[in-house]
Amino acid sequence: MTIYPKLIMDALATVTYAGTKKNLVESNMVADNLRIDGMSVSFSLIFDRPTDPFLKSTVKAAEAAIHYHVNKDVQVNITVETIKQARPEVGKLLPQVKNIIAVSSGKGGVGKSTVSANLAIALAKLGYKVGLLDADIFGPSVPKMFHLEEERPLAVEKDGRDLILPIEKYGIKVLSIGFFVNPDTATLWRGGMASNALKQLIGDTDWGELDYFILDTPPGTSDIHLTLLQTLAITGAVIVSTPQNVALADARKGIDMYSNDKVNVPILGLIENMAWFTPAELPENKYYIFGKDGCKNLAKEMNTPLLAQIPIVQSICESGDKGEPAALNIDTATGQAFLSLAQAVITETNRRNKDKEPTKIVDVKKYMIILSFKGRNKNSAFLFYPYLIIFSFFRVINCCRHGNIEILREII
Numbered sequence: 232m233t234i235y236p237k238l239i240m241d242a243l244a245t246v247t248y249a250g251t252k253k254n255l256v257e258s259n260m261v262a263d264n265l266r267i268d269g270m271s272v273s274f275s276l277i278f279d280r281p282t283d284p285f286l287k288s289t290v291k292a293a294e295a296a297i298h299y300h301v302n303k304d305v306q307v308n309i310t311v312e313t314i315k316q317a318r319p320e321v322g323k324l325l326p327q328v329k330n331i332i333a334v335s336s337g338k339g340g341v342g343k344s345t346v347s348a349n350l351a352i353a354l355a356k357l358g359y360k361v362g363l364l365d366a367d368i369f370g371p372s373v374p375k376m377f378h379l380e381e382e383r384p385l386a387v388e389k390d391g392r393d394l395i396l397p398i399e400k401y402g403i404k405v406l407s408i409g410f411f412v413n414p415d416t417a418t419l420w421r422g423g424m425a426s427n428a429l430k431q432l433i434g435d436t437d438w439g440e441l442d443y444f445i446l447d448t449p450p451g452t453s454d455i456h457l458t459l460l461q462t463l464a465i466t467g468a469v470i471v472s473t474p475q476n477v478a479l480a481d482a483r484k485g486i487d488m489y490s491n492d493k494v495n496v497p498i499l500g501l502i503e504n505m506a507w508f509t510p511a512e513l514p515e516n517k518y519y520i521f522g523k524d525g526c527k528n529l530a531k532e533m534n535t536p537l538l539a540q541i542p543i544v545q546s547i548c549e550s551g552d553k554g555e556p557a558a559l560n561i562d563t564a565t566g567q568a569f570l571s572l573a574q575a576v577i578t579e580t581n582r583r584n585k586d587k588e589p590t591k592i593v594d595v596k597k598y599m600i601i602l603s604f605k606g607r608n609k610n611s612a613f614l615f616y617p618y619l620i621i622f623s624f625f626r627v628i629n630c631c632r633h634g635n636i637e638i639l640r641e642i643i
Contacts, residue, residue, distance in 0.1 A: 232302055234267050239274070242300035246292045249285045255293060262312055272297065273308040280315040280393075316391035318434045321462055322592060325433070327440040328362070330580050332499070333459065333468040335489070337481025339450035342504040343471045344372045345551055346541070346572075347447035349558035350469075353573035355402040356561060359442040362397065364432060365407030366459060367449040368425040369418050374409040377401070378554020384410055387437055394437040401559060404441070406432055422454035429458050443580075451481070452488050460494055460593040467499035467583050467590075469538065469576065474503055474525030482526070486533060496590055499579040500536035501526045502572065508543040514564070517542070536579055539572035541565075 244256045251258045255276065262275035276293060278286050294307045318324075325331070334350065336343040344367070351363040365373035374380050377400050384406065385396045397404035408428060412418055420428070438444065446465070449455050459465065468489040472482035482501070489496040503526030507517040520543075530537040541547075544565050550557045558569040 232270075234270065234272065234301060234305065236265055236267065238301050239265060239267070239272055239297060242296045243293055245300060246289070246296045248289055250279075250283065255289070260289075270302070270304060271306045271308070273310070275310045275312045277312045277314065279313065281311075281313045281317040283313075286311065314391075315393060318392070318430075322464075324463065325438055325441075325444065328438060328444045329442050330466040330584075331444045331446065331463050332576065332580070333446045333448055333465050333489070333496070334471060335448045335456075335468055335485050336450050336471045337483070337485040338478055339370075341450075341471055341473045341478055342541070343450065344376065344447050345547065345556075346469075346471050346502055346504060347445055348373060348376045348551070348556045349547075349569040350573055350576065351403050351443075351445045352401050352556050352558040353561075353569045354443050354445075354576070356558065356570065357573055357577070359577075360440055361402070362404040362438050362441045362444045363406075363447065364444065365405075365409060365447050366429060366432075366455060367447060368408050368420070368428060368455060369449065371407045371409030371412075373405060373407045373447060374414070376551050376554060376556060377405055379405065379410070380414060382410060389437055392435070395432070395435055396437055401556075404438060406436055408432065426454055426458040429455060430462060433462055452484065456488065457593070460496070462592070464590045464592050465489075465496045467497045467580060469499050469502060471502045471504055472526050472529075473505045474519070474522040476522070476525065478521075479525050479529050482529065483533075486535070494593055497583050497587055498533075498535050499576060499583060500538035501530045501533075502538050503527060503540045505543045506540035511545060536575070538575040538579065539568060541568055541572070 240256055240261065243261055244254045246255050247253065248255055248258050248260060255261055260277050262277050265274040266272070276290060278289075290309050290311065293309060297305055297307050334343055334347040344365075347363065351361050355361045363373065365371045374382070379398055379400060382398050384398055386393050387396045388394070395406065397406045398410070399405070408418070418425075446459060446463075448459065468485075470482050470485050472478045486498055488494065490498055503524075505521055506526075507519050507523075509517060527537050527540070529535075542565075544557075546563070547557045547565055550559075557563065557565040558573075560566045561570050
């Protein structure tokens, strides 16, 4: 049998591309590189972007159409070309960003987002180029704090890619999932979907040149934290907590998450938020309603710097609700407190960069841990994926210490 180009094109004309509802020929998706050598056929299909959700199914449908309409014995070699460039691979993201700082807390409600917003503004006040990413996919609050609830980022084409353009306010590049979702509707996403959205906010955004990239992370330890650790080489982490023991217990877990040997992100220091209450009419008075020096004592115990003690002042809450963070006014006591915090973060970041090697992105591996449960005759094997290893392995260790489980071996 002799195969002609028209036979191939007629077969491809029977394949509908779901993205345009037209066939491959009408959609101009067949490249001008069709080659026929006996019973071998090769050509390229052109897609808009490498992440096209219909790419794989379309390629399979094209191959099946040739086998059905031309000959089942035809050897088909289809390559893919894309108009848009692919997102840079992990390790090559944000090449113009000098320092990536993760602001974290062991639990919610300790003022982490308030600290993140004011830290970013204070750094900008000191003359640095700053970006702020609201990485709290399920509870974004940065749009409210910057009075950007009605704003929507624009797209820009750069280097063959469509990139999100961060919104700039107060001299900071700001981006949040809150710009793309209904603020009155709960974000009911599974972990994988949330992680993919976060990767887009990081890798598909034109962040440009930054001295400091502040990550306002979700409270606790979650898939989002793992995604950040697997996507970015985080320069250092800052842990925010209140002085009370309940918050400090969770702060320890946050410190352990970053500092354990499977992650190894340096802790730049602790921030004690709501350290004391100072009424506006009695500015010299301090009321320790959540306890005194809790973070200070924890920092000493963990041999970690205490970066700042931020008091509870009504103006901080009011300024955040108005979308005008307290750090904007450096003439006030609260403005000075956040300015001092920024200077402390700069000092610790410079010391970290001088004394330690650059942080490595967490490698994705599977771990097999063989556990022997007391009271049973046989061992039980469990496959722990990275997020379980990092955040649950230490709980297993604790169980072992309490005599409930014995770890026989670990296979990497």
